Amino acid sequence: MMFDTKVEDLDKEELPEVLSLLPDYEGKSVLELGEGIGRFTGELTQKAGQLVALDLINGVNRKNEAIDRCYKNAKFLRAGVTSPDLPITEESMDLIFSNWLLMYLSDEENPASINLGDSDRKCNPLHYREPRFYTKDFKECQLTDASGNSYELSLIGCRCIGAYICWIWQKIKSEEDKGFQRFLDNVQYKSSGILRYERVFGPGFVSTGGIETTKEFVEKLDLKPGQKVLDVGCGIGGGDFYMSEKYDVEVLGIDLLVNMISIALERAIGLKCAVEFEVADCTTKEYPENSFDVIYSRDTILHIQDKPALFRSFFKWLKPGGKVLISDYCRSPGTPSPDFAAHIKRRGYDLHDVEAYGQMLRDAGFSEVIAEDRTDQFIKVLERELDAVEKDKEAFISDFTQQDYDDIVNGWKAKLVRSSSCEQRWGLFIAKKN
DSSP states (O other), rough: OOOOOOOHHHHHHHHHHHHHHHHTTSSSSEEOOTTTTTTHHHHHHOOOEEEEESSSSSHHHHHHHHTTTTTTEEEEEEOOOOOOOOOOOOTOOOOEEESGGGGOOOOOSGGGOOSSSSSSSSSSSOOOHHHHHHHHHHHOOEEEEEHHHHHEEEEEEEEEOOOOOOOEEEEEEESSSSHHHHHHHIIIIOOHHHHHHHHHTTOOSTTTHHHHHHHHHHHTTTTOTTOOOEETTTTTTTHHHHHHHHHEEEEEEESOOOHHEEEEEEEETTSSHHHHHHHHETTTOOOOOOOEEEEEEOGGGGGGGGGHHHHHHHHHHHHEEEEEEEEEEEEOSSSSOOHHHHHHHHHOOOOOHHHHHHHHHHHTTTEEEEEEEOOHHHHHHHHHHHHHHHTTHHHHHHHHHHHHHHHHHHHOOOOHHHHHSSSSEEEEEEOOOO
């Protein structure tokens, strides 16, 4: 929603970019919530089979009707978007579009009472929220129809454009089992837990070595401007921002966790880089063959039980000549000790030795496979990170809690013990699709 009239400068760059994100709606039914002065209304009517444009301000509707009266497929309604009596039937729309609307809605106020537009305002009607607020709210939307089918919204794409964020959500049938995702979001990777990891790894990072290892590993990919990169388990986006800004590539970052993507969006605000994020399960997600030049994944695939199937998908998604780069937790050959086996089970990991990991890539069709044991580097990085946290103890506890500090310190010490005893390993894998 935009009610201020001097928006020409915004339109030049932002309008085409926003429209480019929309799914195909040609000939379909579109509902525009809060059309404002009609920045997008005319564009939408040109392709939609039917457009219903809804706005609270009567004068705005009349102005837009005059602008769009040459289109017979547009209908304009004066109503608040939260009205329970909207004349819109269930399951009648293919696309719902809204621009700059949610920031005008509050939990306490009826949006119909808010004073908007170019006229004088008695108060600032805007409600600025962190992206994670909206991501969480949309993700928690659920509906059960008369037949007992459950539906929810799935985040299929999002991008920062200037100082605001575009989300693309799709209504899907709810999956039966989301226990693992909920465990990670609510236990291992709560928002507070992610932020304390970021404190250790550095701004934008939740994987070993932060920007240091990212620079080292990405350099091995020989990225070229315009190439497309898929980051599997993108976390909060630090590696994606680095690749896009440094090498002028387009990056799609996917992660199973809503919390990760929400924070990634916050970190993306104000950055001018070609990065999109999506909440997605890489084991069920599908992309067309030959979609990406590079697939990149950092310390994520340890969570995946069926690695061979995932690597076959990677091979299919890569273009000929494309590369995959993975860093991941591994283990020594042989049977793990009871303590390490218990740790693996508790965490839900699926760990392999470095050579076996590389062989799985070869079996998936990859060639020129490099499988390196980087455990010595892992230990040095852990020692540096632990030392930095311990020196920063007072500030760390002030920003988080004593329990957070203890969890990080004890966790890093435990990883050092497991790695120094050669039980836990860290591998770097690079392979090519010929």
